Amino acid sequence: MDRKALAAAFPVTVPVLMGYLAIGMAFGFMLQDIGYNFIWAFFMSLTIYAGSGQYLGVSLLAAAASLGTVALMTLLINFRHLVYGLSMLEKFRGMGWRKFYMIFSLTDETYALLSSAQAPVGVNPKNFYFAIALLDQSYWILGSVIGAVAGAVLPISTEGIDFAMTALFVVIAVDQWKAYARHLPALLGGIVTIVCLMILGQVFGQQQMLIVSLAVIVVVLLALRDRLEEKEEKSC
Structure with a gap:
């Protein structure tokens, strides 16, 4: 990993760090509440990594939904990522094997950063974009694990906690409007x-x-x- 790119990307991703710790913890609370511990939270955030999709996944797991229902609902709720991908074609060009991870990690928040952030002078832009995506997912994983662990220890009500995702979407939209x-x-x-x-x-x-x-x-x-x-x- 390019340390120079990582150091340049970290300040850019601090707002996402704050948001992902909060909504990741909310996801961990909800998952623990239906009987799935921090190990499930870790691997779901590592392999699925879709905020709203994972929130939906909690409801589907609680309802013991069929695989067909899970596939359809996931497609519906994440359909917007097709739009994101179209606008990132040029930015991801020439990234080699990292392109596949960039496609996988293109969440709403990462997309917002990649759309507006510029690599500092002397920093490879491709490494900079990759560092942003990698840091963002690490924040999400950390938040979800903390939430699941805290949910197992503390008697916390999860009623209304899923609104954290909606609140973050609003903040991102406002920031993009101003930018x-x-x-x-x-x-x-x-x-x-x-x-x-x-x-x-x-x-x-x-x-x-x-x-x-x-x-x-x-x-x-x-x-x-x-x-x-x-x-x-x-x-x-």
């Missing part, structure tokens, strides 16, 4: 989602509506890609 001068992509995403919810939400349900809205957002952004990139170049 960029142009808000058209965010506005398009919000408008498309609201329209799809109003038209399709009652008919198909929120999960199916989410897939449709994400698909529409991808099509709209691809159609406007040249215009958006042209405006970005002019603003620079």
Whole structure:
């Protein structure tokens, strides 16, 4: 591991450290509450590593859901990562074997950092991106294990604790809004989602509506890609 890249990436990931310790602990509490100890928390965070997907996994484990249900629900809740991947194609180019880990580790928070963070002068950008992804997952694993251990020792009620994930999403959205001068992509995403919810939400349900809205957002952004990139170049 490039120590120079790791040292440069750590300050950038401190906000994620704070968030992941909190929501990772919440996940650990919830998992322990349904009878799965810190070992399960560690391996779920190591191999699954999907915040909202792992929160959902707690409910599915508690309900003894079938593998088919687990697969379908995981696809629905993590469908947005297809959109993330499209915008990271150039950034991950030339990363060799690390590309596979970068794809695996592309959570909402890591995506937000990779979209805006710039490698300092003298630091290899590819190593910098890899360090960000690696540090973020280590924070999540640490938080989930701490939460599971604490949940086994302390009598903590988990009611409403899953809202921690929603709160973190809101914080990330606000930070991204402040970081960029142009808000058209965010506005398009919000408008498309609201329209799809109003038209399709009652008919198909929120999960199916989410897939449709994400698909529409991808099509709209691809159609406007040249215009958006042209405006970005002019603003620079």
